[in-house]
Amino acid sequence: MPLDADRGVPGLIVKFGDYPLHHGGVGAIRSLGRLGVPMYAITEDRYTPAALSRHLRRAFVWPTTGTEEPARLVEGLLRIGRRIGRPAVLIPTDEEAAVLIAEHQTELGGGFLFPRVDAGLPRRLASKQGLHELCVEHGIPSPKAAFPESYDEIEEFAAKARFPLVAKNREAFVRRARPAVNGTTRITSRERLLGLAREWGAHPGVILQEYLPREEAEDWIVHAYFDAHSVPLAMFTGVKVRSWPPHAGMTAHAYVVDNPELADLATRFIKQIGFSGVIDLDLRFDRRDGQYKLLDFNPRMGAQFRLFESESGIDVVRAMHLDLTGRAVPKGGQRAGRRYIVENIDLPALLAYRRSGYTTPHAPVRPSGTELAWLAADDLRPFFTMLARFVRPGAKHLYQLWRAGHRGATK
Missing domain, CATH: 3.30.1490.20 (ATP-grasp fold, A domain)
Structure with a gap:
């Protein structure tokens, strides 16, 4: 059954800083664009993968560093909102954007839709010290x-x-x-x-x-969307198989794995702190004491969010758009066994992990489906644009990636 998305309310990808090869933004453009939602994005230039997606109505070229004065960034967002001409759902892809939106809800509330949250909470969650203090306060395990x-x-x-x-x-x-x-x-x-x-x-x-030794640990991820009452309308759990840089960076390869205990832990924590919106959590299961320890809390969409989709076709970005536009979010369990691969970083990650001997016991032998970060049959230009920008200056760049992975695996 097709999802009943409000095609009269656009989505706007909000990103600050210079990182043009961001597959998460492309995933969000495709996810809502395939439902007929008009999609807009802030991009570094006109030739980023996101800017060339066939599902994007318009790219607003706005080079930023993320260190600009908040007033300037708010004014820039309002200017873009006026050019769109109708309220749009804001979809932040980095902490700078998520924190700015939370701390300037009054100014942005007239022209945009976004989850309302305590103004200081996203900044505290994005801070390693702030997150650790919240974990201690609410009895959530952390290193x-x-x-x-x-x-x-x-x-x-x-x-x-x-x-x-x-x-x-x-x-x-x-x-x-x-x-x-x-x-x-x-x-x-x-x-x-x-x-x-x-x-x-x-x-x-x-x-x-x-330090949680990798030979005694497993890397888990939680992606979810919580409504204004901190109730989960979409909840997903999975295992990070490989990351780049190795064992400490962005997800390069992951699987969906049902984990009710982890879902309950995330739900309890979000209810205790009163958060609303999309979350991306990184946790490490410590086999020595049997605890899931929270490492990172991203108060926004994670780059690998398209790993997760429910049986009813819901991911966290779709759940947010439906909820903020007054639509019901269909229920349904997550599609187990799905696999997610980020093509440009999984090869060097694979080489590094093979040398380190690390494996995860939870990877399914036969995935039920694979979601590629870049390549999509209905939207090819982002993939080829990524390749063109990624390989410069050619083989030397790939060799440096391999060498960095080799050094990281042998430390």
Whole structure:
């Protein structure tokens, strides 16, 4: 039965920063566009994969860094809204966009539709420290963590810490400016920690976190949409088979796996904090104590959201559009056994994981279906545009990816 989407209410992909090869935005354009919803997107230029999707009505070229003053970004969104000419559902693809929308609901509420949430909550959830504090407050398992405020505190911590441990940037937004570390960094010794800390300045913006050994852990993901009362209208669980960079980055390959315990954990946490909207959670199951530990909370659509679809054809983006336009969201269990592959990063990830010997026990032998991030029979141009932009400068780029994966797997 076809979904009853409101074709009179467009969708707008909102992204800040320079990352043109974003498959999640393309997935959202296709998901709603196939229902007849007019789709618009903010893009870096006219030749990004998203800009060339046949399901996109118009690309608004607006190069940003994500570090602009909020007033400027809000005005830019309002200007785009006036050009669209009718209220549109906002679909953020990054933390900067999700936080901006939440913190400026009054200004944006007249021209756009979006889930209403406590204004400060998305920023707190996107922060590693804020998320850890919320987990402690509400009894949600998370890795042990420290938040040193000075080099002296790092020295004190290092004297009694167990290694290896993990260093991450404390706040989500520093990747647009000067991050202390490049993503998740595994630190194997006290000497290495102190050496890195000398470069972090007087106020280190890092979290030092317990390392969960990959040979004793499994990477799980939860994608869901919660209504204004924090009730899940769409709930999905799956296993991350490979990521890029290895074991610490974006999903490259994943499977749908039913996990009622994990779904209940996510539902309870969202109800406790009162969140509304789309979520993308990363958790690691620690076999040593049998707990699912929450690592990341993205208060927006995840890039791999198209892995998940219900038997009634619902994904989290469709659920949000239906709910915000007053339509009922059809019920239905998730389609188990589906597989998702991000073509341009799964090959180097596969090479790295083979060298590390890591496997997941939950991958189905025969997937019930495969969703490719880029290639789609009804929308070919994003795939070929991705290839053209990805391979520059050709084989050298692919070789560097392979070498980086090899080094990450052998550390």
